[in-house]
Amino acid sequence: MAYIADLRSQVGHMPLILTSASGALVNADGAVLLQARADTGDWGFPGGYMEFGERFDNTVRREFKEDAGLAVEPVCLLKILDNDQYTYPNGDAVQPVNAFYLVRQVSDQHFSVKPSETVTTRYFTLQGRPPRFFNHQHEKMWAILNEYWTKKHNVK
Template sequence: MANYIKEVRNLVGHKPLILNAAAGIVANNQHEVLLNLRTDTHNWSLPGGYLEYGESYDDAMIREYKEDAGLDVEIVKPLGLFDQGFTKYPNGDVTQVISRLYLVKPVGGHTLETATDETLDLKYFPLDQLPPLLNQQTADMLAATKTYFDGLAR
């Protein structure tokens, strides 16, 4: 069911909702992570987004990565579940998001070269030099990613 969240929002307005989302980490050889500059909040987040009704976390992450970044990705491994993601959007919508984070690798497509209705820009950032982020949950997911990469370096 496409546009599930729009349909729900039409029924409940800006009332706080608990929603499920999936996000992916694509890293280059220097362990810099790909982030997207969002059109709605004008800050940076991981490519990913909300599940549509009936969709799995895996399928949502793959679909959203293509929409947000232009890349076809394959799941390498799940990195965690994050349930403390509170966001108030500029339009007044309020959410608590339960997000599944994955390490993924590109297997096709190419990074978007022009802005879309969701993404203004895409860039790689070192995990210790991050730009202004969407919310604390995004920061928590990137901190978990840094811990994961630090563990690999040992």
């Protein structure tokens, strides 16, 4: 976050286009892992903004470890989302360009999550969406995952 903090120190709350990556981890029961965010309390897919010089796939790995305490690998890119805007509670306005991946867990090892970013994590069935999503982009990701999973597994 040093990159974004440095940038914000120069531009204040001015709208920025920022790149990010998020992931959907679906367990053997077909439930997806979400994080309760520390900044808003809303639910969302683990993920976050790129650091300078990072690639999307490395960003989702790093962010999953920070947000959910799990080591993952991208399985496939589900979608690039680029048409949403959001203003954080502190007034920072962004248009995130987000690479949304299906990921798989690669280790049973658990890492400490950043308490400044994650309150808790929990699995939700694809039919039992959480009460509040972080923003419209996370709602779109939920729909994208549902459509992908339904087609892949012939779920009706």
